Amino acid sequence: MVGIVSSFYDLDGIEGTMINFDVLLQSLKLILHWNVIASCFAGVIWGMFVGVTPGLTGIMAVVIALPLTFFMDPQSAIALLLGIYVTAIYGGSVTAIMIATPGTPNAAATVIDGYPLARQGKARQALEMALYASFTAGILSTVVALVIFPIVATFALEFGAAEVFAVIVFAITIIAGVSGDSLLKGLIAASFGFLVATIGQDPIHGSSRFTFGVSDFQAGMHILTLLVGLFTIPEIIVRGVEAYKSRDSVSVGDMGPGISFRKFLSFWPIYLRSCAGGSLLGALPGLGGSPAAFLGYFLAQRFSKKPEEFGNGSLEGVAGAEAGNNSVCGPALVPMMSLGIPGDTTTAVLMGALVIHGLSPGPMLFESSPDFVYSVFLLLFVALIFLLIVGTGVISMAKWVVRMPTQILFPVVLILATYGTYAVRGTMVDVLAMYGVGFFGFLMRTQKIPAAPFAIAFILGPLFENELRKSLIISSGSLDIFVNSAISVSFLALAALSAGASVYLHWRLKGTKAAKIISD
Amino acid sequence: MRKLLKQELLGVTVAAIAAILAAPVSAADYPDKPIKLVVASGAGGSTDTAARIMAINIQEHIGQPIIVVNKKGGSGGIGINFALKAKPDGYLLMEGMIGGHVLFPAMNTSAGYTPDDYTPIAMTQMNPNVLVVKADSPYKNLKDLLRAIKANPGKLKFSHAGAGSIHYFGIHLLLKTAGIANDSAIAIPYKGGSKSMAGLLRGEANFHQTNLVSAIDFIKSGKVRALAVTTKERLKSFPNVPTYAELGYPNVDIFGWRGVIGPKDLPKAIVDQWAKAVQDTMARKGWKKMVKAVGDMPRYMGPEEFSKLIASDFKRYRQMATDLDILVQ
Amino acid sequence: MTSELPSPMPTVELETPTRRGDVVAAVLCLLVGLAGYYLIVPAAVYVPSKVAGTANSPAFLPNVLFLLLTGLSVIYFIQSLSDYLRQPAQGRARNMDWVLAGGTALICVGYITAIYIFGMTLGAALGVTALTYYFGERRPWVIGTIAIVLPILLWYFFEKIAHVLFPTPWLGIMEWLESSHHFTIWMA
Secondary structure (H helix, E strand, O other): OHHHHHHHOOOOOOOOOOOOHHHHHHHHHHHOOHHHHHHHHHHHHHHHHHHHOOOOOHHHHHHHHHHHHOOOOHHHHHHHHHHHHHHHHHHHHHHHHHHOOOOOHHHHOHHHHHHHHHHOOOHHHHHHHHHHHHHHHHHHHHHHHHHOHHHHHHHHHHOOHHHHHHHHHHHHOHHHHOOOOOHHHHHHHHHHHHHHHOOEEOOOOOOEEOOOOOHHHHHOOOHHHHHHHHHHHHHHHHHHHHHHHHOOOOOOOOOOOOOOHHHHHHOHHHHHHHHHHHHHHHHOOOOOHHHHHHHHHHHHHHOOOOHHHOOOOOHHHHHHHHHHHHOOHHHHHHHHHHHOOOOOHHHHHHHHHHHHOOOOOOHHHHHHOHHHHHHHHHHHHHHHHHHHHHHHHHHHHOHHHHHOOHHHHHHHHHHHHHHHHHHHHOOHHHHHHHHHHHHHHHHHHHOOOOHHHHHHHHHHHHHHHHHHHHHHHHOOOOHHHHOOOHHHHHHHHHHHHHHHHHHHHHHHHHHHHHHHHHHO | OHHHHHHHHHHHHHHHHHHHHHHHHOOOOOOOOOEEEEEOOOOOOHHHHHHHHHHHHHHHHHOOOEEEEEOOOHHHHHHHHHHHOOOOOOOEEEEEEHHHHHHHHHHEOOOOOOHHHEEEEEEEEEEEEEEEEEOOOOOOOHHHHHHHHHHOOOOOEEEEOOOOOHHHHHHHHHHHHOOOOHHHOEEEEOOOHHHHHHHHHHOOOOEEEEEHHHHHHHHHOOOEEEEEEOOOOOOOOOOOOOEOOOOOOOOOOOEEEEEEEEEOOOOHHHHHHHHHHHHHHHOOHHHHHHHHHHOOEEEEEOHHHHHHHHHHHHHHHHHHHHHOOOOEO | OHHHOOOOOOOOHHHOOOHHHHHHHHHHHHHHHHHHHHHHHHHHEOOOHHHOOOOOOOOHHHHHHHHHHHHHHHHHHHHHHHHHHHOOOOOOOOHHHHHHHHHHHHHHHHHHHHHHHHOHHHHHHHHHHHHHHHOOOOOHHHHHHHHHHHHHHHHHHHHHHOOOOOOOOOOOHHHHHHHOHHHHHHHO
C-alpha cells in the first residue's frame, strides 16, 4: 500500500513509515518551554469555559483567541489553538449531556444517550465516560497520526470522489441504527433532514434552491441551528409542560455515582472501533467530527449486547460517540498540514495561524520544518492531558446544573440557545430557522418520530449529493466509477451488509416486543 | 525568516497598544470610536487573515482600534448585505474580496447588491492566477493543452472551487479567448481551492487554474507544472513560467484582489482618510512581510482606480455568467 | 438511583404517540411530499437550461427526496390507518398538554418579536422573565436577578469580547446608550 501511495505523493524528508527519532527529540525541545506549555493550558481553560457555556461555540473560542496568536511565537500560538481545539470538542458534549444542547456539531451523537442518562440521575457517569473516552481515543488516534504520518498524508489523495461517496453511503446506513422503534419513522425523519440540507446554493451549479429570494438562505441552514432546534427546543417545551403541571420546584437533583476504572476498561473494544472509524474519517479532508461521532455511535451499537438500550441512555453509546469525535483530532491535522486542506472551521483557523507565522501548510511544510510538524502532535498529547485534568474539575461543577430547578434552568437555556444560534453567523434568519425547526421537532417528538436520523441525514446529505454528482461528472455519467476502485467497492459492500443487518435487527426487536405485549 | 517575522509582530503589538492608548487623546472628529471591519467569510480563511493583518497594522494610522467581525455564508453575500445596511458613517467597513464583492453579484441577480451599492476605498493586495497540470501530464505547455482540448471536445476536465469562483471563470475566459467552445472541457467542482488542487493531484482533473498562493508549494516541490500566469510580467519566483500575454492571450489577465470597501454614500473625506491610511500602512515593512507570508502581492490602488477595476471586473464576469448560462435570477 | 424516590415529576402525555396522531402525521407528511414535488421544486429551484431533466440538475435530488417522502408517507398512512381502525378509542386527555406547550411556543414567538423591537439584550430580559414566570417561578427577586444579570453578561461577552454585531432593533435603547460618547470611553 505504501508503495502505491508514494507514487502519488512522496515525502522526501522521511524514509519509510518510521518516526524519525532525532527529529522527534528536536521537536520535544521546541515545546518544552514554559510559555508553550502555559499557552496550551490557557487554551484548554478557555476552550473549556466556552465549550461548557451553552450559546458560546467552539468556533467562537478560536476566533476570539486568533488575534492573540499573531503576537506569539509559532509554538505558543499553535499550543493555544490546539488546547482550544481539543477541549471545545469535549466541552460541547458537556452541554449536550447536561441540557440537551450540543455545543459543537461533534456532540450531536452524544446528546442521544448522554442526555437521557443525565435525566435518569446518572449525569456523572455520562460525563466521566465522555471524558475518558475522549481522552483515550484522542491519545490513540494521535499516536496513529504520528506514527504513520506519511501514509495518512497520502491517504487523502487515495480517496477520490467515488471513494468518499462510498464511505458516505456506508455512513448513511447509521440512520437505521438510531431510528428507535420504527424504521419507517426514522426514514421519514431522514428524508426531512435530507431535504432541509438541500436549502441554499446547489453544490455544482451554484444556483439557489428553496431560498425564495432571501439572501440569508443562500448559505443554507447551519448545522448548529439545526441541532439546537431539533434537540433543545422540544426538550424545553416538554419540560415546560412538566414544570407547569407540577407547580413545584423540581430538578434532577442528583449526579449519581461515577464510573469505575474496571467499567471504563471493559469498554476497550468500543474505543478501538471508534478510533479506527474516526481516524479514517478524520484523515479524509473536510468531513469534520460529527460523521465520525455518529460512526462511533453506530459501531458501538452494532457490536453491543444491548442494542435496545441505545437512545434511552446507553453508556456504550456515549463512549462510542465521544471516542469517535475525538479520534478525528490527530488525523485531521494531517491533510491540513500536508495538503493545506482544513477539516473544519477550527482547523481552518489553525491553518491561518500557521500561515501568519510563515509556516505555510502544504507539501513543503514537512520538508522545511519536520520538527515543527512533530511538535504539533506532541502538543496534542499535552493538550489531552490538560483536558483530562480540567475536565475532571468541570464534572464536579456540573452538579450546579442538575440542582437548578426546571423553571429556571430551561428558560435560561432558551435564551442561551438563541444567542448561540445568532452568534454563529450573526443573522436573525438563523434564529427564526432554529425556532422553526424546534417547533417542527416538538411535533415530531409527540409522535415519536426520532430526531437523530433527521440530524444525520442533514449532516451527510450534502456530502452524499456533492460526491455523487462530482463522481458522475468525472466519469461522464458512467456508474462504473463506483465499481472500478477496490476501496469504493468494499465500502459499498459494507453499506449493503450494514443496511441488511439493520433491517434484520429491527425485525427481530419488533418480534420480541410484539411477543412481550402478547404475553402481557 | 521566522525570527524576523516575530520581531515585526512584536513591533506591531507595541504600535497597536500605543494606538489604543493614544486614541482618546486625539481630537479629530473621525474616528472617535473603534471601527468594525466586516469579513464576509469564515475565520482563519485567507480573506480573514488578510483583514486581520490590515486591522492590526492600520490602527496606528487611523487612530482607533479596528475590530474584525466575521459574517460568513452565501459566497460572501450574507456579510456584504449586512454591511451595506450600515450607516455610511465610516464606523463599519468591509474587507473587500473579489469573490463576494464582484463574482457573487455578477452571477446572481438576486444577490441584493452590485458594485453600485458600495464605495471602493483602496486595494491592498492582489493574487495572480496560474494554470497548472500534474507533473507527469503529457501537456508540456499551453499550446499542447489547448490543442488537446480542441481535438477531444468533452474529454479533458478541469477542477475548480465551485461555479462562480475565480478558478471557474478563469478557465472559461481562457477557452473563450482561444476560441474554444465552453463545453469542450468539463468542469468538476470542489469545495474550495485546496480541494480542487487535490483533485488535480489525484488525477480526477487534467488541468486547474488557481491563485498563485495555493499553487506555489506544489510547483516548488515538483508535484505540478505551471503553464502560464496571468500577470503582465513574468514572476520573479518562477522566471521560466510564461505569461498569458506572451503566449498571445493578453485578455486572460484576471487576478484575485483584496482591499477596503465601505457602504454606499460614504463621505469623500472618510474615503480619502482611509485611502491615505492604507497607503501609509502599506509602506510598513511588517505589513509587507505579513502579506507576503499569506501569499499575496502588495499592490495599492486608490479609490478611483479601484472603482474602475471593480466596475470592469463586474461587467466582464456578468457577461461570462450570461454566456455560460450560470446566471442565477 | 432516582427511581427509588417517589418521582415528583408528572408524566408529559404529549410524549406518548397516539394512533390518531399517527394518522394525522402521515397525512401531513404525504401533503408535504406531494406539494414539494408538484409545487415547491418547480417554483423554488432554479435549473440552468443546460442540465434540465438530467441527474445533474439541481432539482433532481429534491425531486427524488420528495417522491421518497411521498412513498414512505403512503406506507405510514396505510399502517397508521389500519391500526386506528382496529382500535380507535384511546381515551387520553391530551388537550391540556397541547395548550401548555402552545403557551411556551407563544412566549418564544413573543421573545423573537421583542428582539426585533427592543434588541437582543432587552428582548432576553423580557423573554426570560416571561418564561420563568410561565414555568412556575413566582419569587420576584429570583426572576429579577436572572432578568438583569443574564442579559448583561451575555451583552458584555458577545458585543465586547466576541465582537458579534447584534441586530439593530426598531427601538434601540441599548444602542442609544452605547452611542453616547462617555459610555464608549468607559467601556474601552
